[in-house]
Amino acid sequence: MNAALLVLGLCPAIAMTDTVIHSVWISAGLLLVSVLSTLARRILRAVPTGDRGPADGPGLIAALCVSSVLTAGFEAGLLAVSPEASTSIGIYAPLIAVNVLAVGEPLPSGATPARSVVGAVGRGLGLGAALILIALVRETLGAGTITLFPVGAFKGTIVISALVDEPVRALGLAGGALLCLGYLAGVLQAIGGARQRAGAGGEKP
Amino acid sequence: MSGAQTSPALHPQSAPHLRVGMSTRRMTWLAVASLVPALGFGLALFGIPGLVVVGVSIGSALLAELATTLPFRRFTLADGSALLTGLIVGLLLPAGAPVYVPAAASAFGILVIKQSFGGLGRNWMNPAMGGVLFATVSWPGPASWSIPPLGGAAGPAAPPLEALRSAVSAAGPHGATPLAALDKAGYAFSSLDASAIDWINAHLLAPVGLAFNHGALDVLVGHVPGAIGASAPLLVLGAAYLLRRRVIRWQLPVIYLASFAVLSLAAGGLASGGGWLAGGPGFHLLSGNIVLAAFYAASDPVTSPLTRTGRWVLGISLGALTFLMRYFGSWGDGAAAAIVLGNCLTPLLDQWTSHRPGAAPKGAA
Numbered sequence: 001m002n003a004a005l006l007v008l009g010l011c012p013a014i015a016m017t018d019t020v021i022h023s024v025w026i027s028a029g030l031l032l033v034s035v036l037s038t039l040a041r042r043i044l045r046a047v048p049t050g051d052r053g054p055a056d057g058p059g060l061i062a063a064l065c066v067s068s069v070l071t072a073g074f075e076a077g078l079l080a081v082s083p084e085a086s087t088s089i090g091i092y093a094p095l096i097a098v099n100v101l102a103v104g105e106p107l108p109s110g111a112t113p114a115r116s117v118v119g120a121v122g123r124g125l126g127l128g129a130a131l132i133l134i135a136l137v138r139e140t141l142g143a144g145t146i147t148l149f150p151v152g153a154f155k156g157t158i159v160i161s162a163l164v165d166e167p168v169r170a171l172g173l174a175g176g177a178l179l180c181l182g183y184l185a186g187v188l189q190a191i192g193g194a195r196q197r198a199g200a201g202g203e204k205p
Numbered sequence: 206m207s208g209a210q211t212s213p214a215l216h217p218q219s220a221p222h223l224r225v226g227m228s229t230r231r232m233t234w235l236a237v238a239s240l241v242p243a244l245g246f247g248l249a250l251f252g253i254p255g256l257v258v259v260g261v262s263i264g265s266a267l268l269a270e271l272a273t274t275l276p277f278r279r280f281t282l283a284d285g286s287a288l289l290t291g292l293i294v295g296l297l298l299p300a301g302a303p304v305y306v307p308a309a310a311s312a313f314g315i316l317v318i319k320q321s322f323g324g325l326g327r328n329w330m331n332p333a334m335g336g337v338l339f340a341t342v343s344w345p346g347p348a349s350w351s352i353p354p355l356g357g358a359a360g361p362a363a364p365p366l367e368a369l370r371s372a373v374s375a376a377g378p379h380g381a382t383p384l385a386a387l388d389k390a391g392y393a394f395s396s397l398d399a400s401a402i403d404w405i406n407a408h409l410l411a412p413v414g415l416a417f418n419h420g421a422l423d424v425l426v427g428h429v430p431g432a433i434g435a436s437a438p439l440l441v442l443g444a445a446y447l448l449r450r451r452v453i454r455w456q457l458p459v460i461y462l463a464s465f466a467v468l469s470l471a472a473g474g475l476a477s478g479g480g481w482l483a484g485g486p487g488f489h490l491l492s493g494n495i496v497l498a499a500f501y502a503a504s505d506p507v508t509s510p511l512t513r514t515g516r517w518v519l520g521i522s523l524g525a526l527t528f529l530m531r532y533f534g535s536w537g538d539g540a541a542a543a544i545v546l547g548n549c550l551t552p553l554l555d556q557w558t559s560h561r562p563g564a565a566p567k568g569a570a
Contacts, residue, residue: 166343166344166346166347167343168309168343168344169342169343169344169345170339170342170343171343173342179317183321186321
């Protein structure tokens with residue numbers, strides 16, 4: 001993993017997990033762009049498309065081009081569907097292009113497009129679930145609210161009265177995101193380790 | 206436990222592995238004992254509310270330590286480290302804080318800062334200071350709710366440092382020393398202080414043409430609203446005992462306090478319009494948590510540099526950071542934030558200043 005890419009990948013994870021709704025939108029964008037760019041790179045196999053991993057020179061540029069185009073498409077779509085979400089996500093939407101590469105994983109060159117897409121869906125859903133989980137923890141504890149979509153009479157924000165007056169503001173800051181991220185990674189690693197020790201895990205860690 | 210060095214069997218202990226002829230456990234319990242005078246004075250001043258804050262913070266620290274060690278069938282409460290962390294957290298907080306503030310501060314210090322990184326000796330940040338900073342950032346209001354001390358002036362109880370800050374922002378540059386500015390803003394110190402200072406001024410200082418401001422005595426002994434463990438003389442007394450027993454080393458606290466005092470004296474007056482060399486370093490040294498922070502957190506052997514050069518550099522950095530955060534920041538008195546940032550510098554300082562075996566000595570020895 002390229003460290004610079006990883007740091008860029010952390011950028012929206014910190015900035016966009018302050019409210020649940022932001023993390024939902026950014027996760028949707030990540031899932032969409034990741035699936036479509038994997039498919040596109042599979043189909044365009046004649047050009048070097050970074051299939052041996054995102055950090056291999058010309059392949060990286062090609063992969064970045066593909067995901068940038070798709071990200072621009074997602075931005076335009078978001079602006080059409082929900083202008084307010086587009087405004088609040090702001091600069092972090094374009095960063096999806098880099099995020100997709102940061103979480104992308106090289107597939108064996110024999111993989112079929114369908115198999116690659118399944119992998120991309122899995123990664124997109126996993127990343128999205130992680131971001132939404134972090135946002136849920138941070139917004140609930142750090143602001144005392146849960147911001148979702150307004151549906152009918154529901155204004156879109158659940159207010160937790162016990163926390164909203166004096167929330168744990170430290171978790172709402174950038175450091176709170178890193179803290180949640182660290183503990184989430186730790187828990188996942190512990191689960192993975194336990195599963196490996198149990199010998200039941202037949203899947204990739 | 207001091208048999209660790211003489212008995213033939215090996216007793217692996219937690220870091221810090223320092224050669225001081227004393228076990229980590231003994232050092233910790235001595236530190237706890239040395240805080241008892243300051244704690245007693247604080248409890249005498251703040252009564253039941255103070256006892257509640259200290260009790261909750263100690264209880265929360267012990268519970269957090271138990272909760273993280275019992276699943277591994279270990280019992281570490283006897284090393285006194287969790288008790289010390291809870292005690293320092295309690296002393297750093299004001300007596301009017303609602304119970305969730307000390308509870309969360311201690312729990313964060315133990316669970317996140319200490320145990321998540323491997324427990325005693327592996328924390329890279331002072332647990333008490335980190336916990337207090339966490340609470341201060343999370344609940345800036347409740348974490349600074351103060352009550353007037355026994356015999357103090359009635360009315361809204363703001364610590365002198367906060368009162369000074371709001372006086373400066375309300376009245377703008379005034380060019381006065383901190384205590385004079387507080388006097389002008391109508392800040393009330395205790396009547397005991399007023400009569401004592403008046404007597405001293407009239408009988409001792411008038412002949413030589415000097416005068417103390419009201420409040421000097423209150424600030425000196427810590428008889429003001431604010432943190433429970435704010436009595437600088439008693440804290441220094443406890444620290445002197447620890448220095449004598451060689452539990453802590455003098456360099457870091459002394460350099461820290463000295464660099465902070467020099468900076469306060471030189472540039473502290475700029476913010477209040479007094480110009481250079483008009484900062485009132487005495488007031489700033491004695492108010493807030495800087496004395497407790499310097500002797501009980503900065504000197505923590507786990508999170509301070511191993512080399513002498515490193516300790517000098519860190520001490521000066523801590524003084525500068527505290528100065529900057531106190532005068533220009535918004536998070537309390539600056540000491541907790543400075544210590545936490547300084548702890549983050551420690552590994553770098555160790556790396557930069559330690560002598561590598563086989564390498565040529567750096568500089569002119």
